[in-house]
Amino acid sequence: MTSTSSRDREYAVVGGGIIGAAVARQLTLSHPDAHVTLFEKESELSGHQTGHNSGVVHQGLYYTPGSLKATLCRRGVQLISSFCRDRGVAYEECGKVLVARDAVEEQRLEGIYEKAVANGVPDVRLVDRAELADIEPGAAGVRALHSPHTAIIDFPGVTRALAADVVAAGGDVRLSTGVRRLEERGDGVDVRFEDGTAERFRFVVVCAGLQSDRIARASGQDAWPAIVPFFGQYVLVDRAHEHATRGLVYPVPDPAYPFLGVHVTRRIDGGLMVGPNAFLSFSREGYHGLGLNVPDTLGTALNPGFWRFALKNLPTAFQQLGGVLSAQEFIAGAAELVPDLADARGHRATRGIRAQAMWRDGSLVEDFVIQHGAHATYVRNAPSPGATSSMAIAEHIVEQATVQHGLGA
Incomplete structure (x- = not known):
């Protein structure tokens, strides 16, 4: 165990996705005298949501003006x-x-456009059919919203670069180190590891993504919101159709369905991807095959909020089932947006799993949720645009923690 004087300068972050790496880096920037340790249970960084998403830097089109998602997304892009x-x-x-x-x-x-303008999205505009044909000749529609600065990115590459800054500042990145829970004490917090050992820190931030609710509950925090995992299947389009679009082509979201819907996305490596859909996952971390994990499935089944949500969304779930079972049916859905994809072939890419937080009444958590304990902060909900917003979320957390926890004093 470190001495008291040393422990006062010891901070830790749990979770080596892009948000955890960004928080660890921000701690080194805001408190250069502190020693920061980043813990990740896998053998490499960005092994879960960060490395299994569409790789899009969002601009803030959909989010309620004034919400954390809206403000931190815009700052995060910068x-x-x-x-x-x-x-x-x-x-x-x-x-x-x-x-x-x-x-x-x-x-x-038009409603999305009003939100985008209120959120300060640069150069966003509504275009008619003729203008759409100039911007994105492959897309079929009567009208569109154009966001010219929406980007694609290598999120795992960003995560590695953020973690490299932590190490360069004298911090540590400890892989293959799973955390079970935190135990808050009068002068700090003990981090309890999966192997039964523990270490004391003055302040800890938990950015555990798909396991965020479990670590929070085990640490004595609120049971809600709870994570219900939804997988998103991606399909890579054959090379002959990789140039069917110039950029990203998205549908207009249906407010009756809580997720965005299938879209067409260019990848930073030059490929074209269709997806994701959204369907209940039987595992929080099962990226291949059926992905059945009994404890994860039982956890969802015992969640009363999930059943309230499911009863309201069964019709839409059945609509999604065809795309889950057939990659070609999935592409056929995308062809409604980009007709040139009608005869395209494709193969499934590794799926992503969204850590969707849900309240007890079955409603999905709409905004980022960040909760504070005595000596720890817990990120309880940070799905899309979480990766885009990661560095801004880090700023926000560290600014709040510096005041609430007296960091640097």
């Missing part, structure tokens, strides 16, 4: 784009269109 330029991490502003196919979707599109 920070992460600058960071990528400085570090040579792959980043490309390929642009994005949200395509309306009928009058109902046109009306929804």
Whole structure:
């Protein structure tokens, strides 16, 4: 155990995804005299949500103005784009269109445009069919919202660069080190590891993603919100159709369904990807095959909020089932947005699993949720645009913690 004087300068972060790495780096920037340790249970960083998403840097089109998602997304874009330029991490502003196919979707599109303007999204505009054809010739629709600065990125590459800064500042990155729970004491917090050992720190931030609720509950925090995992399947389009779009082509979200819907995304490596759908996952970390994990499945089954949610969304779930079972049916859905994909072939990529937080009444948590204990802070909900917002979330957490926990005093 470290001495008292040394322990006063010892901070830890649990979770080696992009948010955890960003928080660890921000702690070294804001408190250069502190020693920061980043713990990750896997043998490499960004092994879960960070490394299994669509790789899109969002601009803040959909989020309620004034919410944490809206404000931290906009700030996050500024920070992460600058960071990528400085570090040579792959980043490309390929642009994005949200395509309306009928009058109902046109009306929804106008509401999204109003939010985007209120959130300060730069150069966003509504375009008619002719302008859409100039911007994205492969897309089919009657009207669209164009966000020219939406970008694609190498999120794992960003995570590695953030962690490298932690090490360069004298901190540690400890892989293959799973954390079971925190035990808060009068003068700090004990981090209890999966192997039964423990270490004392003055302050800890938990950025555990898919396991965030479990670590929080085991540490004596609120049971809610609780994570219900949803997998998103991606399909890589054959090389002959990789140039079916210039940028990103998205549908207009249906407010009756809580997720975005299948879209067409360019990848930073040059490929074209369709997805994701959203379907209940039987595992929090099962990326292949059925992915059945009995404890994870039982955890969802015993969650009363899940059943309330499921009863409201069964019809939409059945609509998604075809794409889950058939990659070609999945691509056929995307062809409604980009007709040139109608005869495309594709193969499944590794799926992503979204750590969707849910309240006890079955409602999905709409905004980022960050909770504070006596000597620890818990990130309880940070799905998309969490990766985009990661460096801004880190700023926000460290600014709050510096005041609430007296860091640096």
